Amino acid sequence: MPDLLPELTQQLFNGLSLGAIYALIAIGYTMVYGIIGMINFAHGEIYMVGAYVGLVTLAAIGAQGGLPAPLVVAAMLAVAAAVTGVYGYAIERLAYRPVRGAPRLVALISAIGMSIFLQNWVALGQGARDMAVPALVPGAVQLDLGSDFHVTLPYSRLAIIALTVVLMAALTLYIRHSRLGRASRACSQDMRMAGLLGIDTGRIVSFTFVLGAVLAAVGGVLIAVAIGKLNPFIGFIAGIKAFTAAVLGGIGSIPGAMLGGVLLGLAETFAAAYVSSQYKDIVAFLLLVLILLVRPTGLLGKPETEKV
Amino acid sequence: MGRLGHALLAALLTAVVVAPVFGLRLVREGAATLLEPHWRPVATAAAAVFAFHLARPWLARAAGRMRLPQLPALPAGGRRSAALLLAALALAWPFFGSRSQVDIATLVLIYVMLGLGLNIVVGFAGLLDLGFVGFYAVGAYTYALLYHWAGWGFWQALPLAGAMSALFGFLLGFPVLRLRGDYLAIVTLGFGEIIRLLLTNLGGLTGGPDGIAGIPKPTVFGMEMARRASAGGGTTFHEFMGWAFDSRDMVVYLYLMALLLALATLFVSSRLIRMPIGRAWEALREDEIACRSLGLDPTRIKLSAFTLGAMFAGFGGAFFAARQGLVNPESFTFIESALILSIVVLGGMGSQLGVVLAAAVLTVLPELAREFAEYRMLLFGLAMVLMMMWRPQGLLPMKRPHVELDP
Numbered sequence: 001m002p003d004l005l006p007e008l009t010q011q012l013f014n015g016l017s018l019g020a021i022y023a024l025i026a027i028g029y030t031m032v033y034g035i036i037g038m039i040n041f042a043h044g045e046i047y048m049v050g051a052y053v054g055l056v057t058l059a060a061i062g063a064q065g066g067l068p069a070p071l072v073v074a075a076m077l078a079v080a081a082a083v084t085g086v087y088g089y090a091i092e093r094l095a096y097r098p099v100r101g102a103p104r105l106v107a108l109i110s111a112i113g114m115s116i117f118l119q120n121w122v123a124l125g126q127g128a129r130d131m132a133v134p135a136l137v138p139g140a141v142q143l144d145l146g147s148d149f150h151v152t153l154p155y156s157r158l159a160i161i162a163l164t165v166v167l168m169a170a171l172t173l174y175i176r177h178s179r180l181g182r183a184s185r186a187c188s189q190d191m192r193m194a195g196l197l198g199i200d201t202g203r204i205v206s207f208t209f210v211l212g213a214v215l216a217a218v219g220g221v222l223i224a225v226a227i228g229k230l231n232p233f234i235g236f237i238a239g240i241k242a243f244t245a246a247v248l249g250g251i252g253s254i255p256g257a258m259l260g261g262v263l264l265g266l267a268e269t270f271a272a273a274y275v276s277s278q279y280k281d282i283v284a285f286l287l288l289v290l291i292l293l294v295r296p297t298g299l300l301g302k303p304e305t306e307k308v
Numbered sequence: 309m310g311r312l313g314h315a316l317l318a319a320l321l322t323a324v325v326v327a328p329v330f331g332l333r334l335v336r337e338g339a340a341t342l343l344e345p346h347w348r349p350v351a352t353a354a355a356a357v358f359a360f361h362l363a364r365p366w367l368a369r370a371a372g373r374m375r376l377p378q379l380p381a382l383p384a385g386g387r388r389s390a391a392l393l394l395a396a397l398a399l400a401w402p403f404f405g406s407r408s409q410v411d412i413a414t415l416v417l418i419y420v421m422l423g424l425g426l427n428i429v430v431g432f433a434g435l436l437d438l439g440f441v442g443f444y445a446v447g448a449y450t451y452a453l454l455y456h457w458a459g460w461g462f463w464q465a466l467p468l469a470g471a472m473s474a475l476f477g478f479l480l481g482f483p484v485l486r487l488r489g490d491y492l493a494i495v496t497l498g499f500g501e502i503i504r505l506l507l508t509n510l511g512g513l514t515g516g517p518d519g520i521a522g523i524p525k526p527t528v529f530g531m532e533m534a535r536r537a538s539a540g541g542g543t544t545f546h547e548f549m550g551w552a553f554d555s556r557d558m559v560v561y562l563y564l565m566a567l568l569l570a571l572a573t574l575f576v577s578s579r580l581i582r583m584p585i586g587r588a589w590e591a592l593r594e595d596e597i598a599c600r601s602l603g604l605d606p607t608r609i610k611l612s613a614f615t616l617g618a619m620f621a622g623f624g625g626a627f628f629a630a631r632q633g634l635v636n637p638e639s640f641t642f643i644e645s646a647l648i649l650s651i652v653v654l655g656g657m658g659s660q661l662g663v664v665l666a667a668a669v670l671t672v673l674p675e676l677a678r679e680f681a682e683y684r685m686l687l688f689g690l691a692m693v694l695m696m697m698w699r700p701q702g703l704l705p706m707k708r709p710h711v712e713l714d715p
Binding site for chain 1: 321324325327328329330332333334336339340341342343434436438483484487488490491493494495497498499501502505506509642643646649650653682683685686688689690691692693695696697700
């Protein structure tokens with residue numbers, strides 16, 4: 001089979017770029033869970049809002065005309081990250097902080113309500129139908145691996161992988177070495193103790209939500225540019241998948257979220273290519289169920305002990 | 309930063325949040341996407357938040373003085389008579405309500421059935437099930453498929469629909485019930501979606517996205533409720549009774565059947581909670597570790613709640629299929645699960661009268677406020693958040709039978 005290698009390379013590439021997006025969203029889930037032990041169900045909607053803000057920015061710049069594409073994308077990313085960060089902050093303050101300390105299910109239901117609210121908020125403002133996103137970064141690299149089948153690597157997807165790698169590296173360094181990063185690690189180990197030692201825990205929680213929202217917004221803008229359309233309901237399924245990625249890697253662990261995102265992206269792409277494209281959404285759900293049954297702590301997670 | 313600074317900051321953040329969604333609307337013109345500025349909503353929202361923040365200390369004082377009107381606290385006996393009164397009212401309803409009112413009431417009763425079923429899982433056993441709609445779908449499709457492939461009638465299919473959903477609940481619950489609360493929620497959500505995706509993709513069996521149509525309505529003791537019998541030689545109900553045919557009869561009949569099913573669900577679940585198994589559900593909800601140390605088997609107890617809840621969803625589903633006449637996967641999305649869950653939450657987890665009340669409120673309000681239809685889901689999400697903040701115990705919180713000692 002001479003075509004096997006290029007085809008595999010192509011699928012690997014597609015899976016990686018999809019997985020990079022999942023990883024970006026999964027970070028938000030895993031960080032919030034690590035700090036306040038809550039599943040932020042509305043996180044997928046944050047990603048959707050990010051994509052919309054990106055498109056609004058694009059439309060605003062488009063009216064001025066003729067800027068180079070990388071600059072336009074950078075502006076979309078910056079504005080989307082800023083606005084979506086505010087969304088993350090506001091959601092935590094308005095919907096989650098008042099129910100902190102209540103049973104887990106109360107916070108989860110509040111988050112589900114927030115998710116429904118945000119979907120319809122955007123649907124009401126910007127319309128519920130599909131919006132087209134113009135192709136900003138057309139073109140692709142063609143790889144010739146010595147067969148008839150040429151591997152196509154679109155620039156937009158290469159940019160996703162590159163940007164994700166850079167952001168992940170920056171995030172890892174920031175969490176490891178900065179003052180705020182150290183404080184947030186302390187909070188995820190023991191929130192009360194960290195508070196007693198003079199860390200403003202409320203600020204750390206806000207910081208976590210903002211950071212998660214910013215990364216999700218980047219994912220939203222990048223995927224909108226790569227795929228070329230969006231609607232107010234893309235956040236639900238993407239959110240579930242990113243959550244699956246976070247659980248797969250071990251929820252609470254940042255490297256785990258990255259690993260989980262990439263693995264899920266690959267699994268989904270290969271299943272779509274070699275099993276059936278109709279069942280690719282089922283793959284994510286089945287994977288989620290299987291991991292939770294076989295290894296609830298995920299690949300890189302630490303086991304959680306139950307205290308009386 | 310003073311109060312003014314805070315208010316300004318909050319107003320600014322509000323503007324940032326509202327502007328890209330309501331302030332700058334995306335419009336398509338040919339191939340180009342343009343923006344259409346609408347600054348009014350942004351300014352209004354920012355001004356409202358600004359005023360609210362300035363007035364906050366004053367509002368807090370006013371709220372402290374003003375006592376929120378308490379919901380009338382019904383004594384234990386009062387609840388029972390309220391329930392009886394409600395049942396009598398429901399029974400009399402079709403004889404003075406209009407046709408569309410009876411139809412809406414039927415819908416309310418379907419949600420009462422589903423709410424009571426989910427109440428067993430979420431309210432009694434404390435297991436957050438986000439995929440309840442999957443069992444509803446299994447019930448609906450069981451009847452639809454049995455009719456489509458084997459020509460079964462509603463009454464033959466009804467018990468099997470319940471049994472099939474219960475079996476699904478059992479098989480799916482078995483592996484996942486070891487999981488902790490929020491993981492369980494997400495896994496059940498996954499199951500609900502898997503069921504829906506399977507129904508969509510197994511086109512040969514289930515009709516795919518189009519579903520199955522032409523499902524017959526229930527018969528009355530073997531007699532059809534139609535103008536003419538479909539098969540030759542059959543007697544229709546109105547011929548048997550010697551009435552003129554009236555299509556309203558079918559609506560009333562469906563309503564009465566829904567009422568019967570809902571009352572049966574109410575009766576069974578209120579008996580269950582008084583049985584040892586029901587006590588075990590509640591004990592497990594309150595403290596799993598204590599239960600284990602007393603020798604209760606958590607998995608078995610949870611599984612029974614999960615299975616029973618699923619069974620009621622299956623009955624509801626079969627009835628839904630008969631009433632609609634068609635089923636397709638679109639009716640069984642996550643939003644439906646969220647709606648049933650919010651019925652349970654709004655009513656007060658574990659409170660059966662509360663579930664009935666909440667089902668009525670959440671079904672009738674959108675019908676009354678049709679001009680606000682586009683805001684419906686928005687308000688619905690908002691209500692869920694607010695409810696969790698201000699009254700997580702629901703409208704009519706559950707009361708346990710208890711004895712108070714005089715001091």
